[in-house]
Amino acid sequence: MKDILLTGIKPTGTPHIANYFGAILPALDLAKNEEQCFYFIADYHALNTIKNAEEMKIHTYEVAATWLACGLDPDKIIFYRQSDIPEVFELNWILCNVTPKGMMNRAHAYKAQVQKNEEEGLDVDAGINMGLYNYPILMTADILLFNTNLVPVGQDQKQHIEMAKEIARYFNNKYGETFTIPKEMIREEVKTICGIDGRKMSKSYGNAIELFASPEVLKKKIYSVVTDSSLPTDPKPTSHMLFELYKLFANSQEVEEMTKRFNQGIGWGEVKKIVFEKANEYLTPLREKYISILANKEEIDKILKSGAEKARIIAKETICRVRKAIGV
Ligand code: TRP
Numbered sequence: 001m002k003d004i005l006l007t008g009i010k011p012t013g014t015p016h017i018a019n020y021f022g023a024i025l026p027a028l029d030l031a032k033n034e035e036q037c038f039y040f041i042a043d044y045h046a047l048n049t050i051k052n053a054e055e056m057k058i059h060t061y062e063v064a065a066t067w068l069a070c071g072l073d074p075d076k077i078i079f080y081r082q083s084d085i086p087e088v089f090e091l092n093w094i095l096c097n098v099t100p101k102g103m104m105n106r107a108h109a110y111k112a113q114v115q116k117n118e119e120e121g122l123d124v125d126a127g128i129n130m131g132l133y134n135y136p137i138l139m140t141a142d143i144l145l146f147n148t149n150l151v152p153v154g155q156d157q158k159q160h161i162e163m164a165k166e167i168a169r170y171f172n173n174k175y176g177e178t179f180t181i182p183k184e185m186i187r188e189e190v191k192t193i194c195g196i197d198g199r200k201m202s203k204s205y206g207n208a209i210e211l212f213a214s215p216e217v218l219k220k221k222i223y224s225v226v227t228d229s230s231l232p233t234d235p236k237p238t239s240h241m242l243f244e245l246y247k248l249f250a251n252s253q254e255v256e257e258m259t260k261r262f263n264q265g266i267g268w269g270e271v272k273k274i275v276f277e278k279a280n281e282y283l284t285p286l287r288e289k290y291i292s293i294l295a296n297k298e299e300i301d302k303i304l305k306s307g308a309e310k311a312r313i314i315a316k317e318t319i320c321r322v323r324k325a326i327g328v
Pocket of ligand 1: 143
């Protein structure tokens, strides 16, 4: 039996290279093993943070173009917009009715907001809408609708998958075996991908190198990586993030060569030049593909629509089974 993999990608912000090496590439690699894969754009999850139509549209196209440029093959992976699958929202409502409110009270994102309100002396519910509160239930609907058994996600999503399992069990206990119980597949943290200030690369730290940055911006970012004042003849530590960065883009022979040069002594200016050139050589074809895909939004729409059609065949079967189970 093939595994059924499913994961949602929130259309928020432009991806950086840690997203690429840490999440996008591993997800595309997984799909090579012939599993059935559903990768979708979770626009209705993003609605919680994006409250502007133009922004929503742009981000959706950007994230679709990103995955396509990075090699997602829509003939192998069912690639769609969440909002194109009405069955998700029907199931969402049904699941609301077996989900204990207390479980949602424990959700990390919700609790964090409540705590923040308390600390700031505000009403506990200030700024919290029902979209945030019900977020884990919508995610459960995404997962259960497609008989998913594996959900590749980052560590931050672990609790959501635990909740999906629990909600599936509640339903099965009440109405008989209906849903497959999913399992999380937690991505390993890629600790070595640091941002230009040496901290973990993250959009919120403002230290990220965008995947599709122009060569000029890429150069500026790489040249601004923090180094020390050692002399060009001094050996350099291979634990430095410029070396780690180089390792992402270079082949093993080039890495070996660079190790030697680091040990012998090399100027930071020279290192930055080499790292930039290697990264740019790697990223240029991706960037060009991304730009050309993004320029043809009708084609993106076509791909996503066709993915939604394929997905709905299974979604409808599940909803049919669920309706029968609940008696509507
Ligand atoms: N909540 C996920 C995130 O923020 C995105 C997501 C939505 C998702 N639905 C999903 C992930 C279903 C896995 C499965 O990254």
